[in-house]
């Protein structure tokens with residue numbers, strides 16, 4: 001490959017890299033992905049579904065139906081084996097979706113294909129060097145790419161994170177598990193079981209959800225998950241390892257044979273101390289790894305991407321200063337830190353000894369009470385995420401509900417307005433009562449009526465605002481009463497200075513502000529997502 005320039009190069013075309021590429025492409029940024037896999041095919045299965053907030057995020061881009069039509073809708077949120085029903089939550093997607101990661105990646109790859117994002121497949125990034133104006137990205141075939149910004153979405157062993165010298169502190173594994181797709185001569189009892197070592201579970205790969213219950217296919221490969229007796233090194237597991245682990249946990253290996261794939265994961269939990277080093281950023285598993293309990297890794301990565309995408313687009317276009325990128329770390333680091341905390345707590349509750357069982361029963365009793373159920377369900381489904389944007393109306397920093405609006409062009413759902421990832425100032429007061437002329441080329445001003453009750457997960461009903469400024473990621477940046485107090489500041493903070501005013505870059509250079517045009521439920525291991 002000859003040296004090619006792109007505004008942004010993403011290393012890794014997993015769920016995080018694909019989502020980020022889509023977000024940048026929507027903002028008309030020249031973005032490319034370098035992916036070492038020759039095709040999108042995934043060895044193994046990994047994530048088994050989507051939680052409610054991730055489905056909402058996809059709905060904000062108008063692509064949720066592509067996933068919903070291939071998956072199985074179910075109540076998948078859970079904590080430590082306790083299922084948490086969110087069917088009474090105020091969202092159009094008051095459920096999760098069982099859908100394998102390879103299907104999720106295929107659909108995302110199809111979307112970014114439509115957005116014409118180039119993917120350099122079969123290429124491995126081996127290093128990079130950054131200077132004041134960009135980053136040279138080295139590839140294994142000796143060629144290189146030049147980018148203004150480089151984003152490492154290259155998974156838990158991220159070369160980009162390591163080469164950037166970003167520390168990755170956390171805890172070493174205390175337990176390891178094998179996960180596989182195999183044939184079995186005997187039929188094990190389907191579902192989740194516990195032993196002194198932890199959890200093991202069995203289920204056919206093909207299943208349906210009928211009346212909220214998993215119904216397995218009569219035949220076909222079996223998905224197995226088993227906790228090993230001793231923590232194993234991160235080496236390639238064999239059929240012998242799987243057989244031994246099954247015998248230790250269940251007393252038999254059920255005649256396991258013909259593995260399609262076998263892999264090992266641990267409960268190591270680590271998080272990058274910084275999500276940005278100069279012109280290099282990291283997202284997804286590259287920034288945080290943790291046990292799969294609760295099924296939160298892919299969700300967190302996709303949502304990292306949606307937080308970073310529009311910010312990076314604005315910086316690349318010169319509309320916002322580089323300091324906007326620091327809000328990516330400030331907002332997303334605490335979200336993953338909380339995921340690490342809840343997965344580590346879940347690990348302790350996996351075992352089956354008397355004391356652990358007593359603790360799990362106690363937690364289960366608590367989670368069956370309404371208030372704790374709502375709080376934990378909102379956490380596990382991602383619906384309660386709040387970025388700290390200061391005090392004020394409860395909507396500030398929280399996800400904007402997908403309200404039914406009435407506009408001059410007729411009725412529409414609010415999420416429809418977010419399909420192109422352009423910010424919205426929603427004026428629910430006097431039509432024409434808000435003026436944002438200096439930002440009109442970057443922010444859509446919508447006069448609308450709304451009769452819906454404003455209700456947020458866990459918090460319940462909140463006062464109807466007069467106006468709301470909504471970021472492209474669907475989070476509320478400003479809430480207005482009858483005045484425009486604070487609106488200009490919020491617009492400047494998030495979408496750059498008004499037309500004609502200078503954009504101060506972190507290097508102190510000035511650019512004209514108007515120079516830019518804005519154009520789960522895995523049956524065999526369903527405890528992971530709590531069913």
Ligand SMILES: Cc1cc2nc3c(=O)[nH]c(=O)nc-3n(C[C@H](O)[C@H](O)[C@H](O)COP(=O)(O)OP(=O)(O)OC[C@H]3O[C@@H](n4cnc5c(N)ncnc54)[C@H](O)[C@@H]3O)c2cc1C
Nearest residue numbers: 012014015016036047048125154155284285295297298299
């Ligand atoms: C057993 C298991 C079950 C799980 N279940 C769930 C679940 O139910 N729900 C959930 O949300 N999450 C789950 N996860 C976590 C989920 O799989 C990950 O969080 C998710 O894949 C992270 O996506 P990513 O794009 O950040 O990284 P990855 O998916 O790891 O993608 C990284 C990509 O970068 C590429 N790459 C790496 N290095 C280079 C390089 N140097 N050059 C070029 N390309 C490179 C890789 O080939 C890969 O395609 C599970 C994980 C495991 C192991």
